[in-house]
Amino acid sequence: MTTDELEKLLAQQPVSLLHRLGRGRIPRHFRLGKRRIIEALLRSTATNRAGLESDLLALIKESGMQQAQPRTEPAVHRRQPASVEPEPTEPATNLDAFLQGIGIPEPSPFVPDPWQDEALAHLAETDVIVSVPTGSGKTYVAVEATKRAIELERTVIYTSPLKALSNTKFTEFSKLFGADRVGILTGDRKDNTHAPLLIMTTEILRNLLYDAAGGEIDVRLDTLGLVIMDESQYLADPERGVVWEETIIFCPTQARLLLLSASIGNPQDIAAWLTSIRPIPCHLVRHNRRTVPLRAGYLHPSGKLAPLFQSVGIPHGHASLHPEAKRLFSQYENETLQPRSR
Secondary structure, three states, X not given: OOHHHHHHHHHOOOHHHXXXXXXXXXXXXXXXXHHHHHHHHHHHOOOOHHHHHHHHHHHHHHHHHHHHOOOOOOHHHHHOOOOOOOOOOOOOOOHHHHHOOOOOOOOOOOOOOHHHHHHHHHHOOOEEEEEOOOOOOXXXXXXXHHHHHHHOOOEEEEEEOOHHHHHHHHHHHHHHHOHHHEXXXXXXXXXXXXXXXXXXXXXXXXXXXXXXXXXXXXXXHHOEEEEEEOOHHHHHOOOOHHHHHHHHHHOOOOOEEEEEEOOOOOHHHHHHHHHXXXXXXXXXXXXXXXXXXXXXXXXXXXXXXEEOEOOOOOOOOOOOEOHHHHHHHHHHXXXXXXXXXX
């Protein structure tokens, strides 16, 4: 099959089939329109054209077999299968309702959420994992726990996976606690390293713990009372996850561990693991209710914005696309299917 024949055959297939072909071949294939995914498939399989052709023909055959299967159920069931929810009867939301609420909220007194009080209460006796959605207030727990540790004259170490995030936290915490009480230690920066609150990357803390395990005790670890590990979902990272594991394993027993994350899929397993390797139990604080509402929209390359779904929020289960989003999808696909200049 020539390249032109293969390209023509790909163009005859639905987008859903092309995305199935793109799995394992094209990173983030789900973001591409039909024309671009065809081009990416041809580029990515230049050295293995036979594999692409074989998979394509197999998917076409499978799709044809599914369409050819006879339907034996009564016509009333074919009109509306039990497994498919009916389309919503209420009118689709408009753009004004979709954007409503965006902006700076009205000032109001701060009242900690029950889960924040729960995390701080348990941190006095146990390690704690906080697994809550983005924007829920994990930083409040970190700040309050730091205040309490410093009041007890204990050193606090705050780790993050990125130097940029460490620099941001250094600036933020310097304003909260005072510049003389906050230090930073990264590969590029070293300021006020004997402060009671130290900001660093996780790799730096792992190296300090390595030195301590080898007999080179660092004075910062003698009074260590709290270790805060932000973005702790990096435990699952194929390359850097071992750094988080070793940091936890070598962390001094007198220090409490506070792990923060919005995207750990199995925090209960992590809590069980910490309990098994540490001398104190680990308490899990977890909830799924978003404090900041999450909405989904579609922005067309022309600049037009539309809600992605018929409802204002993101629906659970069966989701009906907004009519305007459908129209913009079709417009984009038609534009990307225009013949290329040769």
